[in-house]
Amino acid sequence: MGYKEPLMKEMINASSSLGLATSRRTMLEEETVRNVYAGVGGYMGVLAHDLVQSGFTGEADGLKTVYGSVVSDIFNGEKMEAGVYMNKRDF
Numbered sequence: 001m002g003y004k005e006p007l008m009k010e011m012i013n014a015s016s017s018l019g020l021a022t023s024r025r026t027m028l029e030e031e032t033v034r035n036v037y038a039g040v041g042g043y044m045g046v047l048a049h050d051l052v053q054s055g056f057t058g059e060a061d062g063l064k065t066v067y068g069s070v071v072s073d074i075f076n077g078e079k080m081e082a083g084v085y086m087n088k089r090d091f
Contacts, residue, residue, distance in 0.1 A: 013058030015048035016066045 003011060020040050027034045052058075059065055068075035 007052065010052050010057060011048055013060060013062040014052050014056060015045060015058070016062035017058055018044040018048055019066060019071065020044065021071050 020037060022034075022037065063080075064075065064077055068077075
């Protein structure tokens with residue numbers, strides 16, 4: 001399913017607040033709980049889709065807030081966008 005730009009922006013904003021933030025140490029110590037991360041991430045993606053389709057909205061520029069100050073302090077939106085647009089022809 002393809003999304004028009006406004007809907008895709010809302011999906012990104014909503015899903016940014018549903019991210020799984022966990023300790024990197026869990027992965028390095030080979031703890032088995034890490035095996036559910038991909039599944040939970042996939043579930044959150046489907047949930048974000050369902051929520052947005054039902055009218056839910058996310059924080060405006062949620063990526064910048066969550067990944068620029070909550071989870072990390074080095075998020076660079078310009079670099080991310082450059083990568084998206086650079087690879088757009090691949091889709």
